[in-house]
Every structure is written in structure tokens, then in C-alpha cells.
Amino acid sequence: MPRKAAVSSDWVMRAAPSEGVERIEAWFRDKAYAMHRHDTYAIGRTLAGVQRFNYRRSQRDSLPGNTMVLHPDELHDGQAGTSEGFRYRMIYVEPAHFQDVLGGRALPFIEGGVTTDPRLAAATESLLQHVGYTFEPLEQSDALAELAHALADVAGISRLPEKGDYLAARRARDYLHANCTRVVTLDEVEAETGRDRWSLSNDFRTFYGTSPYRYLTMRRLDIVRRMLLTGASLATAATDAGFADQSHMTRHFLKTFGLTPGRWLRIARGMNAP
Structure with missing residues (x-):
């Protein structure tokens, strides 16, 4: 379970570290961090407010929806850019994970530390879920591989x-x-x-x-659709197919088919009606 540590009105929630990846979600009203550095990548998304930080001798502002990519061993700080404070999610990834994927190519560097590139927005979506979410092993591995390739593409590193x-x-x-x-x-x-x-x-x-986890998820969704058409409840279909719960299944169903399971079922039954 994530831990929430309160500092006056500020807070930080942390997920349990998993396979060299740490995840946090936080909210700060004013000053968050003094200048510091990590030996990991710090990759995140601003959820609300203006997230301001100094990075490579310049001040950066990250707005809601922006993706932040801070390279290992680069000094940076953090504070609110306005009086409203800011909220964000961040993952910390050991460079060795990306290097295992990239196979000896240079580590990707994203100029400026803040980007609106849709490739990185898409590649970070899975990893930047709420810290209460628990990843399956294949799911996290696939997401890291996708992120490594996206970082390399955006940084202009040619593929082998x-x-x-x-x-x-x-x-x-x-x-x-x-x-x-x-x-x-x-x-x-x-x-x-x-x-x-x-x-x-x-x-x-x-x-x-496709990726191994995506293939696994699609086979589970095949089972869900078959079960729904035979009258199973959403909750039963989700757990029998291997999803953690109904909401987990619904999220993947909507992402895959563009419809909620309930709406899909109504349409499917209508199409099959005499």
C-alpha cells in the first residue's frame, strides 16, 4: 500500500519499490526540494498547477499534461510556479533498465527536461498511474521497454x-x-x-x-467478451479472466475497444437480436 507522509499542507505518497523502479505522487504549496541529484532517471507528469524547477542552469516550468525527463546525475530543485501549488507523479528508473533495452547505445537525453512530445506522453501513461496501482511483472517490464524506445526515438538515437x-x-x-x-x-x-x-x-x-503483456491482456479481454455474452456479471468476468478487479478490466476494455464493457454488451446484443 502507498504511504502518505504529510508535511504541513504538503504531502507525498510512495508506492513500494519494484524491480528498480520507484513511484511517487505529491502535492506542494510552495518550496518542495532544494538542489539535489539522483543516479536514476526522474520521469514524471504535472497533474495540476505550475511545477517550476532549475535544471541545467535554466528555470523550467512544467504545466498540467507536460512530461518531465530529468537525466541521471543532473542537479535540479522543485517549487510551485504560482500560489496555487502543484501536483505531480514521478517514477525513478535505474539507467541499467534502459540500457538493457537499448543494448549499449547512449542513454537518451531529452533537452530542457520538459516535453510535450506525444510519443513520451503515450509511453509514460502506464507507468504514471496512481501509486496505489500494482503492476503485474510483465506489465511493468513491457512499459519500461516501450519507454526506453520512446526516449531513444525522441532523443534521436538510431535503432539497431x-x-x-x-x-x-x-x-x-x-x-x-x-x-x-x-x-x-x-x-x-x-x-x-x-x-x-x-x-x-x-x-x-x-x-x-505487440508486447507480451499486451498480448496477454487481449486474450483476457477475449474471455471477458465471451463471458459477458453468456450472461456473466462484469465482476465475475473480470476476475475469471485474470484481471485484478472490475475497474482494472474496464480500463483495459475501454482503451482497447473505445467502449465500456456495459455499452459494448448492449450493442453486441442488439446486433445479435433477430
Whole structure:
């Protein structure tokens, strides 16, 4: 469970660290942090207010919806840009995670520390969920791989030629298909395929056009739709298909089909009516 630490009217909520990734959500009325530096990437999104910080000898303002990317070992501070205060979410990612994905290429550097690039907005969406959300192992691994590639693309770092292992990707696909209604660990998939998680993620995208976790989620949604058409409740369909709960399922359903499960079911039944 996230911990909420109050400092007068300011607060910070922290999720339990997971696989070298830390996540926080915070609100500050005025001064937040003095000049400091991390040995990780600090990547976040401003949710409300003006988030002001000094970075690489210049003052930066991040507005709601902006993505912040602070490079490891770069000095920065933090404070509100207006009297209303500011709210934000941030993840701290060890550079080794990105390096495992990028395979020896230079670490991406995003000039200015604040960006409106839609590629980074999309790539950070999953990782910057509320700190109370618990990631499945495959889900976090896929999200980190997507973020690493997006950072490299925005920074102008060329991609290496794709060299995939088709047999490993096929074994992973078969394994995920057979086990889609439960949490699948990274160790399981690595043992099943003989490939490390980052190489396998690239294999899967090369040969199946999507990530392992996305494939797993789609198979769960297939089950949900079948169950709904046979009269199962939303809650039962969600848990039987392997989702954490109904809201977890609904979020993925809406993102995938553009409809809530209830509306989809009404339309599907209407189409099937005589």
C-alpha cells in the first residue's frame, strides 16, 4: 500500500519499490526540494498547477499534461510556479533498465527536461498511474521497454537492426495463451523461452507486432467478451479472466475497444437480436 507522509499542507505518497523502479505522487504549496541529484532517471507528469524547477542552469516550468525527463546525475530543485501549488507523479528508473533495452547505445537525453512530445506522453501513461496501482511483472517490464524506445526515438538515437528469435517468441506466445488467466512472472517466461526479458520483448514485437503483456491482456479481454455474452456479471468476468478487479478490466476494455464493457454488451446484443 502507498504511504502518505504529510508535511504541513504538503504531502507525498510512495508506492513500494519494484524491480528498480520507484513511484511517487505529491502535492506542494510552495518550496518542495532544494538542489539535489539522483543516479536514476526522474520521469514524471504535472497533474495540476505550475511545477517550476532549475535544471541545467535554466528555470523550467512544467504545466498540467507536460512530461518531465530529468537525466541521471543532473542537479535540479522543485517549487510551485504560482500560489496555487502543484501536483505531480514521478517514477525513478535505474539507467541499467534502459540500457538493457537499448543494448549499449547512449542513454537518451531529452533537452530542457520538459516535453510535450506525444510519443513520451503515450509511453509514460502506464507507468504514471496512481501509486496505489500494482503492476503485474510483465506489465511493468513491457512499459519500461516501450519507454526506453520512446526516449531513444525522441532523443534521436538510431535503432539497431532487429534480430529476433522466432522460436522463442512463439514459445512465449503459446505459454501466455495457455496461462492468460493468472499472473505470469518474468522468470517463468524466461525459463520457458531461454531468452532474457528484454530480448524476448523485442522478439515478440518483431514477430507478433505487440508486447507480451499486451498480448496477454487481449486474450483476457477475449474471455471477458465471451463471458459477458453468456450472461456473466462484469465482476465475475473480470476476475475469471485474470484481471485484478472490475475497474482494472474496464480500463483495459475501454482503451482497447473505445467502449465500456456495459455499452459494448448492449450493442453486441442488439446486433445479435433477430
